[in-house]
Amino acid sequence: MSDRLAVAKTYKLYIGGKFPRSESGRVYRVNDAKGGFLANAPQGSRKDLREAVTAARKAFPGWSGATAYNRGQVLYRIAEMLEGRREQFVAEVTAAEGVPAKRAQALVDQAIDRWVWYAGWTDKLATVLGAANPVAGPYFSFTVPEPTGVVGVLAPQDSSLLGLVSTVAPAIAAGNTTVVVASRERPLPAISLSEVLGTSDLPGGVVNLVTGNAVELAPWLAAHADVNAVDLVGAPEILGTELERAAAGTVKRVFGAGRAGQEPDWTRPPGMERLRAFLEHKTVWHPQGV
Amino acid sequence: MSETPFEYAPAPESADIANLRPAYQMFVDGKFVDGAGEPMKTVNPATEEVLAEVTTAAASDVDRAVRAARRAYDRVWGRMPGAERAKYLFRIARLIQERSRELAVLETLDNGKPIRESRDADLPTVAAHFFHHAGWADKLDYAGYGPDPQPLGVAAQVIPWNFPLLMLAWKIAPALACGNTVVLKPAETTPLTALVFAEICQQAELPPGVVNIVTGAGEVGAELVAHDGVDKVAFTGSTDVGKRIQRGLAGTGRRLSLELGGKAANIVFDDAPLDQAVEGVVNGIFFNQGHVCCAGSRLLVQESVAEELVARLRDRIGTLRIGDPLDKNTDVGAINSRAQLDRITELADSGDAEGASRWTSPCPVPERGYFFAPTVFSDVQQSMRIAREEIFGPVLSVLTFRTPDEAIAKANNTPYGLSAGIWTEKGSRILWAASRVRAGVVWANTFNRFDPTAPFGGYQESGFGREGGRAGLEAYLNV
Numbered sequence: 001m002s003d004r005l006a007v008a009k010t011y012k013l014y015i016g017g018k019f020p021r022s023e024s025g026r027v028y029r030v031n032d033a034k035g036g037f038l039a040n041a042p043q044g045s046r047k048d049l050r051e052a053v054t055a056a057r058k059a060f061p062g063w064s065g066a067t068a069y070n071r072g073q074v075l076y077r078i079a080e081m082l083e084g085r086r087e088q089f090v091a092e093v094t095a096a097e098g099v100p101a102k103r104a105q106a107l108v109d110q111a112i113d114r115w116v117w118y119a120g121w122t123d124k125l126a127t128v129l130g131a132a133n134p135v136a137g138p139y140f141s142f143t144v145p146e147p148t149g150v151v152g153v154l155a156p157q158d159s160s161l162l163g164l165v166s167t168v169a170p171a172i173a174a175g176n177t178t179v180v181v182a183s184r185e186r187p188l189p190a191i192s193l194s195e196v197l198g199t200s201d202l203p204g205g206v207v208n209l210v211t212g213n214a215v216e217l218a219p220w221l222a223a224h225a226d227v228n229a230v231d232l233v234g235a236p237e238i239l240g241t242e243l244e245r246a247a248a249g250t251v252k253r254v255f256g257a258g259r260a261g262q263e264p265d266w267t268r269p270p271g272m273e274r275l276r277a278f279l280e281h282k283t284v285w286h287p288q289g290v
Numbered sequence: 291m292s293e294t295p296f297e298y299a300p301a302p303e304s305a306d307i308a309n310l311r312p313a314y315q316m317f318v319d320g321k322f323v324d325g326a327g328e329p330m331k332t333v334n335p336a337t338e339e340v341l342a343e344v345t346t347a348a349a350s351d352v353d354r355a356v357r358a359a360r361r362a363y364d365r366v367w368g369r370m371p372g373a374e375r376a377k378y379l380f381r382i383a384r385l386i387q388e389r390s391r392e393l394a395v396l397e398t399l400d401n402g403k404p405i406r407e408s409r410d411a412d413l414p415t416v417a418a419h420f421f422h423h424a425g426w427a428d429k430l431d432y433a434g435y436g437p438d439p440q441p442l443g444v445a446a447q448v449i450p451w452n453f454p455l456l457m458l459a460w461k462i463a464p465a466l467a468c469g470n471t472v473v474l475k476p477a478e479t480t481p482l483t484a485l486v487f488a489e490i491c492q493q494a495e496l497p498p499g500v501v502n503i504v505t506g507a508g509e510v511g512a513e514l515v516a517h518d519g520v521d522k523v524a525f526t527g528s529t530d531v532g533k534r535i536q537r538g539l540a541g542t543g544r545r546l547s548l549e550l551g552g553k554a555a556n557i558v559f560d561d562a563p564l565d566q567a568v569e570g571v572v573n574g575i576f577f578n579q580g581h582v583c584c585a586g587s588r589l590l591v592q593e594s595v596a597e598e599l600v601a602r603l604r605d606r607i608g609t610l611r612i613g614d615p616l617d618k619n620t621d622v623g624a625i626n627s628r629a630q631l632d633r634i635t636e637l638a639d640s641g642d643a644e645g646a647s648r649w650t651s652p653c654p655v656p657e658r659g660y661f662f663a664p665t666v667f668s669d670v671q672q673s674m675r676i677a678r679e680e681i682f683g684p685v686l687s688v689l690t691f692r693t694p695d696e697a698i699a700k701a702n703n704t705p706y707g708l709s710a711g712i713w714t715e716k717g718s719r720i721l722w723a724a725s726r727v728r729a730g731v732v733w734a735n736t737f738n739r740f741d742p743t744a745p746f747g748g749y750q751e752s753g754f755g756r757e758g759g760r761a762g763l764e765a766y767l768n769v
Contacts, residue, residue, distance in 0.1 A: 065725075128434060133759055135741035136418065143745050143761060149728075228750065241541030248536035250705070251529065251548065251751045258543020271436075273769075280754075281745045281761045284724045286734045 011041045011187070013048060013211065014194030016055030017204015022212070023047050030188060033098025041187045044210035046220045049179065052208035053226050056150045056177040059205025064147045064175040068123035075119035075173055078200040082112045085196060089161060089189060096160045096186035110267060111165040118169040121275060125174060128272075129279065138288045145279040147175035148253055149228030152221040154214055154235040160186035162266045164193065167231055170274035172206055176229075179221060180209045183234060187211040215239065222246040229253035229278050237261035253277065298611065301618040303405045308396035314344045314481065316505045317488035318351065319358035320498025325351040327506050332481060335402035336615050336624040336659040344481050346506035349513050352473070355502040356519040359444040359471040362499030367471050368441060372428030379424030379466060381494040386417040389490065393483055397455055398615045400482045402624030402660070403578050405616050415740055416459040419758075422742035423463035426763060430468065433760050435769040441469030442545055442768050443521030448511040450527045451477035451626050452581035452682075457526050458484050460757045462501060463742075468766035470522065471500045475514055478507040479627045512538075520544065524765065526583075529680075529706070529751050547755025547765040549583065549747055551680040552708030555701035556586030556737065557723065559694070560594045562713035566735060568602050571686070574711055574737040576610060576622055576664055580684040581630075583752075584709035586737055588670075588677060589688045590697050596690045600668055603686075607651050607664045614656070622684060625660040634662050634683030641667045641676040646687070672703055680706070694719065698726045707749030711737045730756070 011030075012019040026043035042048075063071070082089065086108055093104040126144050133141040151171045156163030160183050171178050182190035194209045210217065215236045222230050223246040233256050235243055240260025247254050255277040256262070313329075315322040327346030334341050347355070367375070386393065390413040397408040430439050445465045449457035454476055465472045476484035484503050491501045504510060508531075515523045515535050522545040525535050529550040539546055556574050558567050574586025591599050615623035625631040642648055646667040655661045662683055670677050670687040677687050691697040701710055710729040712720055720734045730748045733739060740746065745756040755765040 129761070131745075131760055133741065133744040135739070135744055137739070137741070139736065139739060141739075141741065141744045143759060148749075244540030245537045248533050248540065251533060251536065251550065251753060253754050257539075257546075258541060276764070280730060280749050281747065281756050282724075282730055282732060282749075283744050283746065283759075284732045284734065285736055285739050285744070286720065287736050 008039070011039050011191045011211070013042050013044055014191070014198065014207070014209040015048065015052045016058070016208065017198065019198070032095040038095055039188060041191065041211045044212035044217060046217070048210050049217050049220050050224070052179040052210055053150060053224050055205040055208050056179050057226050059177045059203055060149060062203055063172070063177055063206045068126070071173065071175065072119045072122040074201050075115055075122065075169065078196060078202065079112050079115035079119065081196045081200045082115065086112070088192065092189045092192055093161050096189055107162045111162045114162065114165050114270070115169055117270070118173040122173050125275060125279070129276070129281070133283065139285050140288055141283060141285045143281050143283045145174070146282050148278045148280055149176060150226060151176045151178045151278050152224070152227045152230040153178050153180040154218055154221070154230065154232055155180050155182050155190065156234045156263045156266070157183045157185065157214070157261070158263050159266045161189040161193065163263060164190050166266050166270055167233060167274065168207055170270070171231070171278050174275055174279050176278050177206045178208065179227065180207060181214050181217050181221065181234070182209055182211045184213050218243055219246055222252070223249055225250050227252065229255065232256035232260040233263060235260040298619045302614065303395055303616045303618060305395065305399060305616060307392055308399055309392055310341060310396065310399065312342055314342055314485045316345055316347060316351070317485065317491070317501070317503040318355045319502065320492070322488070325505065327351070327510070330478065330506070332400055332479060334399050335626050336656070338659055341399055342482065344505050347504040347510045352504055352510060352513045352517060355473045355504050356444060356446070356517050358499035359473050359502055360519055362497055363443055363471040366497045367500045368469055372430060372469070375466065375469065376424045376427035378494055378496055379420050379427060379463065382490060382496070383417050383420035383424060385490045385493055386413070386420060389486070390414070390417065393455060393486060395616070396486060397483050398623070400480045401451065401454060402615050402626050404620045404623040406618055406620065407578060412453060412456050415742070416455050419459040419742040420463045423467040427467040430763065430767070433763050435764065435767055439767040439769050442766060443470060444519060445470045445472045445522040445524060445766065446514045446517060446520040447472055447474040447524045448515060448527065449474065449476055451480040452578060452583070454480040455483040455487065458487060461524055464757065464762050465766050466500065468763055470766050473502040473504060473514060473520070475504050475506065475511045481505045515539070522766065525549070532753060548753035549755070549757065550751065550753040552583045552585070552706045552748065552752050553588055553678065553680055553704045554584055554586050554709040554711065554729065555588045555590050555727070556711035557697050557701055557713065558589065558591040558595065558599060559697070559714035559719060560592040561715050562595070563715055563735070564595065564599060564602060567599065567713040568606050570711065570713060570735070570737045571603060572606055572610070575686045576607070576684050577738050579622055579625055581626060581682055582738065584731060584738070586711045587681060587685070587687060589686055590691055590700055591688060592697070593690045593692050596688070600666070600688060603666060604649060607666065608653065610651060610653060610664055612653050612655055612661060612663060622664060625662050625683060628660055630682065631660040631662060634681055634685060637676060637679060637681045638665055638685050641670070641674060641687070644674045646670045646674060646676060672700060678704065694723065698723065702728050705751040708752035709733065
């Protein structure tokens, strides 16, 4: 270690592929697990959230229309970029979650591997979930999964990186675009992850990340008419019912209904649950004849 | 087409085949019982005559039905091997086939739909739905939801009046196949075939409590879906009520699937086979009097062929016969209720008020009964109510477009997303358009096709969850 003064990073939001400050000009103090000062994070506002939804909607045709092969490569690229910054993330997860370095290392490794797992899913979803329907008539009928649209992700409050990746990766693997509200107490790994996303060939707007207080932001996200689905895993538990009610206003798909804020054990194999949650089935018919 | 040289001779199906009874009871725990609610009368919408008196449920009856379903789930159905459940469902499918003529006539009497449709579309599809799902009951391990997927428990199901028995089949068959028990509420205006179905459950010796049918109006449905004893709610009906149910279930963790309204675009490109397109558009909006959530109620036609298509449509629609639903030559039957007729009339009037051009089929309309002549609005703008709101009646709104991109943009300019139609001879354009419309069912060069193997359901505010096929099982499994 030299005596050199380190250059501290300004942590920012990630919206539409850019790194803006909060339009509100607000920041809040982020501490490590022991209460020591780590950084100031932007305290995103309702307007930031709406900008993020706009960016996500704009990015949706391109991302959902990209080939599954292309999406898979982009997700794998994210794993590559994350691998390259492994040490940084170990340090950030250690600071954020207060876990021993060894544990943090395992969590980061799993987060990287989770991108790889989902990268491999993109071009299998239609095979596994789609069907050629044997209808009783002279028609060819097939069913394919399609992304639901813009997914609002209330990211896990506890698991700052592995939980975050485990919620965002399946949504975008399926072709959705996302608006993510990061963990309030532990937002720094999320912000650093957005820097990884920004350098991973992921088109701007596919993942938009807002830091701040989920209590303040979640109701707007759940009620936003241009959001098609919400993942409540990181929602404030006391707001769960209210958020579900707001989501009903536009018949949103709600993942985690009745168990807002309850985080699973993220180290367990994720299965297809979150992939299925943000997919629609489209059935197409055409007559057969000469 | 100006003169009709020959008149159709009447070809009525006999109403006696329906075995109509003066009074019907609801079905709880394997028995037909009277509910504590005020009895209601169900009316033949084609004649406005009372068909029968039907008992209705009070809150205590709903509770009894839910408890019966719970008992049946815990003690019998939930633990029965899938292969045995399958055989019950096969039995039910066969009994429906055997009694399909009776059920078709009863459906037409109670609903007002042409006998040709209840006989040739509704009933065969009902039987097919049970037949298909029967086979799933012991093959759930192979459905792609992991090994040994478990049922949810007691399903509360509320269905609409447009396809009374078919909607019942779409709800009950997958629920039972997956090992759930059900309490189903048919629509207030069309309860009769559901109650004959209950009789079929008895004939099939289905264990008591596995299927319960409670009758009544909206408040009985509200009572049922809000009951603490249910694990799953499935609703088909309006988007407004769907939202209310979703809101009501907030925080409960109970599973929900919704099949709601639609405002489907039927897109006709300039290279479409026009004769087929005309038939498809007519089928798309006048099938079942337009009482179809996936009806092709917005015709989007490419400008260069709009004039010709609309002229041909008018010619064709002018030949549709509207009248006695029991007559085998009737194409368009009765509107299901006075309330629905009023709603259609009101929305159509808004089309006039907002500046669209109305054309009404010159076909004679019966004096008695609830009828609405097939109607086409042209010069429709996207902002008009008739282009945005679900009319649920025989009213077609015609809009035009110039480029394929414009067609897709207009098709998707709706909060709904249930279905869409595409008419073009060009294969690549079909696949392009099919992938771009945001709708759960896309019919290309055809319309209104249904099959138990083909998942059906909406995007966006048309609801979530699927009915039919492998995908439909998810709504009734704890996965």
